[in-house]
Amino acid sequence: MLAVDGLQAHYGRAHILHGVSLDVAAGEVACLLGRNGAGKSTTMKAIMRLLPPTGGSVRFEGRDLDGLAPHAVARIGLGYVPEERRIFPDLTVEENLEVGRRPPRPGQAPWTAERLYALFPSLGAMKKRPGGRMSGGEQQMLAIARTLMGNPRLLLLDEPSEGLAPVVVDRLAEALLGLKAEGLAILLSEQNPGFAASIADRAYLLETGQIRHHGPMAAVMADAGLRARYLSV
Known part of the structure; x- marks a missing residue:
């Protein structure tokens, strides 16, 4: 579904991504793991064209994304939830969801507010609450729900568990498994x-x-040496 090949990216003169290649199949969850500053968020932004790549290619369902603006990338089916969440603090939960609404895609059951309230019950209990009066975990769930209202076929999630309490992380994992x-x-x-x-x-x-x-997630978790080399601080 998503094929990234030899992706290069710079911030000014700083060379950040050095030939990143990865793929994501339909119905699969793939994960970019690494320490802070490894280039994970930059990879996400380069895929979405929020940071124009300086080399390599990105193809989504066979279509080359070269030359597309971020909004055009979103319209063809890539949904992006940024690390900063970027909800609208003065809008209610309902209004935030309405802002993200896009027409359904052929052959795909459309996301509606009702479906999202079933997936994230806490949002359903605070439909009229402004986004700025929600906890960090509630805002993260709202950011994901708003992106789903665009009916994406692939979701890019940047650091969704960062700063959340363990019990909230568990609820978020349940929703993502859904x-x-x-x-x-x-x-x-x-x-x-x-x-x-x-x-x-x-x-x-x-x-x-x-x-x-790169390899199966279970194999990475079973290899203590690998995790110590690339994930420990």
């Missing part, structure tokens, strides 16, 4: 290998803007 069961493909960026292991099928270990290892 999305996986629906057949939604997900590319996840994480520093927390335990959270990633609860939902991901495969892992890409990223260090200094390069993929150092």
Whole structure:
């Protein structure tokens, strides 16, 4: 579904991504794992064209994304939940969801507010609450729900568990497993290998803007040496 090949990216003169290659199949959850500063968020932004790549290619369902603006990438089926969440603090939960609404895609059951309230029950209990009066975990769930209102075929999730309490992380994992069961493909960026292991099928270990290892998530979790080399602080 998503094929990234030799992706290069710069911030000014700083070379951040050095030939990142990865793929995500339909219905699969793949994870970018790495320490802070490894290049995970930059990879997400380069895929979405929020940061124009300086080399390599990105193809989504066979279509080359070269030259597309971020909004055009979203319209063809890539949904992006940024690390900063970026909800509208003065809008209610209902209004935030309405802002994200896009027409349904052929052959895909459309996401509605009612379906999302079933997936995230806490949102259903606070439909009229402004986003700025929600906890960090509630805002994260709202950010994911708003993106789903665009009916994406693949979801990019950047550091969704960061700063959340363990009990909230568990609820978030449950919701993401629900999305996986629906057949939604997900590319996840994480520093927390335990959270990633609860939902991901495969892992890409990223260090200094390069993929150092990739393989089944279970194999990564079973290899203490690998985790110590690329994930421990």
